[in-house]
């Protein structure tokens with residue numbers, strides 16, 4: 001039985017178009033000078049994000065880490081929504097390598113989102129020399145572990161305004177900013193308004209084999225390039241993978257198809273009596289009573305998923321067809337009891 005892989009939108013394989021672009025990519029040494037294809041990709045993404053400049057990085061984690069390193073000095077506090085990727089899923093690099101003191105903000109503004117008032121209150125005001133200094137707000141849109149939830153434009157702007165008023169820089173973890181923009185039907189640049197840096201993943205949802213982009217001011221990207229080199233992310237003929245990244249951007253107008261796929265899955269599961277919420281983007285979190293039991297039952301019928309806390313996470317992506325979703329539902333119906341929430 002062919003496994004249906006809904007573990008992540010990173011499991012996609014490069015398309016024939018990507019492989020062809022990789023084979024014929026124009027390249028140079030990106031450490032010594034510039035790789036021409038990476039330069040084209042960086043200019044394209046900066047433009048899409050409405051920012052001055054962008055920098056290719058091998059992974060989203062490195063992009064976020066460079067963002068944090070740009071804004072923090074050792075001992076500085078950074079705020080992020082509870083369960084943000086930078087808090088729990090980057091192996092503590094925000095503290096270990098960027099020197100930050102993490103502060104999680106509860107989701108008082110909705111799933112995955114703090115309120116501007118929380119930002120103001122938690123940032124506090126600069127006290128005497130012996131007080132902890134808050135320097136950065138790190139946002140996440142969409143918020144992965146809240147279930148791919150979207151921060152709308154007005155709320156984004158209010159959060160950034162609160163951060164700026166409190167003297168904080170803003171980094172946006174936009175691993176799936178594509179999905180937020182698609183769900184809202186707005187340009188990507190609306191969702192980067194006011195941020196100092198943003199990280200977007202080419203390998204999440206868009207199908208590139210690797211790579212993320214960090215965006216920000218031209219001056220910030222000069223410093224970011226230095227930090228990338230320090231972290232071992234200075235690559236030579238990176239145009240080979242940047243070429244795939246350029247092709248991956250062609251999927252942007254189709255991102256909403258993956259939202260429709262996961263909505264269909266959620267509707268189907270609800271018809272089987274499963275307590276599936278209405279997904280906002282391409283992620284569906286189903287709360288279950290027994291996550292390990294559910295994983296085993298689903299694996300046995302050839303549906304691959306991942307646990308997120310006490311929930312099961314289903315993610316739709318470009319390598320799953322609408323027919324695959326119907327097939328997944330056929331396989332899930334007999335084991336739907338394993339997805340019960342109590």
Ligand SMILES: *Cc1c(COP(=O)(O)O)cnc(C)c1O
Pocket residue numbers: 058059060061062064085086140142143144173175176201203204212
């Ligand atoms: C996957 C992810 C990252 C990190 O990306 P990698 O390319 O896996 O390092 C960062 N933030 C969020 C929200 C993610 O989902």
